[in-house]
Amino acid sequence: MELRVFTEPQQGATYDDLLAVAREAESLGFGAFFRSDHYLAMGGDGLPGPSDAWVTLAGLARDTSTIRLGTMMTSATFRHPGPLAISVANVDQMSGGRVELGIGAGWFEAEHDKYGIPFPATGERFDRFEEQLAIITGLWATPADGSGSFSHDGRYYQVTDSPGLPKPTQAKPPVLIGGVGKKRTPALAAAYADEFNLPFVDEETTKAQFARVRAACESAGRAPEDLVYSNALVLCVGADEAELERRAAAIGRELGELRENGLAGTPEEVVDKIGRFAALGSERLYLQVLDLADLDHLRLVAADVMPRV
Template identity: 35%
Template sequence: MRFAIKTRPEHTTWERMRDVWVAADEFDVFESAWNWDHFYPLSGDLAGPNLEGWTTLAALAQATRRIRVGCQVTGMIYRHPAVLANMAATVDVISNGRLELGVGAGWNQQECDAYGIPLPPLRERFDRFDEGVEAMIGLLRDPVTTFKGSYVALTEARCEPKPVQRPHPPITIGGKGPRRTLGAVARWAQAWNVIVADADEWHPLKETLVVRCAEVGRDPAEITCSVNVRIDGDVPQEEAISAALDQVAGFTAAGVDLIVLNLPLDATPEILRPLADALAPLS
């Protein structure tokens, strides 16, 4: 089993999040660290602070040396795919090839309404997402990209410098939609992330992904399957880690490849040593 951490950039400070990531960088059991791509908090006071995901990610990439870094996951609706491709290439350069490129179709109506960002109906949103991912891959991979879609148009477009990772940073697609999301995973992704309650909920989704891979001639073993497990910040730390380990055991038995441990909102670096010690025998 492989492990990662995730810190939510809501109701926190840059210094606190930086210190946790820098500390996690010292524990080999954590292969990657993730934040999220939202402009408003998703819990507590929705008028509270929330650090922007990609600018924070660039700074965290520079502050660390080993751990892979990613945004779980970037809402395609928020940025033109060509802009996102340039951002991803730059962060991969900054990190010396440690970027995990997490993307999703987007969903947050509140943020879109507040900022005047269109949130298209679901079908159009996924049409835009598919075109956006394909366009980004071209920009990250090829010297020049021309792409003519219904929503994305590139004409002899360049993205320089290219990312360190070739042909492009690994793409993680997040979500559980059985046809459009898992279909996109089968076509484009090197990793799939989903938030589910337990292995019983995960199993049928994985079976559907296998079907989607067969439809496009893809080996599902090429795709890392990851899920999130929450460390409860409302109970004593030892109890919270123990409960998380129970969930980890269930997902391990189910065949999940990577567990992303969602740290409590007020987490400090001190949580990482006992967590790493508990996970090390399972890695």
């Protein structure tokens, strides 16, 4: 099981806060540093205010050296597909080929209202999302030697004879798609994703949704094992109950609830729960780290959990 660090900067973080976590995660051997793509805090004042995901990742691309970097998830409502393909390719070049694009249809209406971003109805958001996936991956796949171009004539986006430049350093940055939708989400994952992620769900939901995605792959003529399957869970690990209570209180959560719904407990408890998700087919866990100042939390996981999973 690969363990990755996942942060929520809209809750209150400077670039330096994120850099400290990313560098610590890199030095400890975590597989990646991911950040959310949100513009509004979900509770609390969010000070000093939100940061743009791809601006932040561009900085981290130059200020780190080996750890992979990505979003969970960039909202398709925030950006046009052509400029997003350019941004991701640029950051991939800046990082030497370490970038991954997690992308979704968008869901948090309040942040759209607060920052003047249109928020269409659910059906339209998914239609736009599907077109964005086609355009972004199509632009990256267009030959760099000028022997071809990319066009797309969609309902919401039209692209005419694009050279598809710039190119990412990777042949194709991995694309992550996630969610619990029963039909359209698995179909989109089968068509476009390199990884399918389930955020903050239990084992029963994980088992059922992974099965839907595998079935969608088979229906599309794609081998289900071509995808990486992953989960995201809030992290709260402590060497003893006192440390656990302290860490739960620091993020405003109740320890019993975290044990049930997150990845919480002693290292032994956490290793056992990771094993249960692995048995369901999960290959990566994104550890949602909410107290960015508590680097000892990451050190504990790296020392007492990571070697055992």
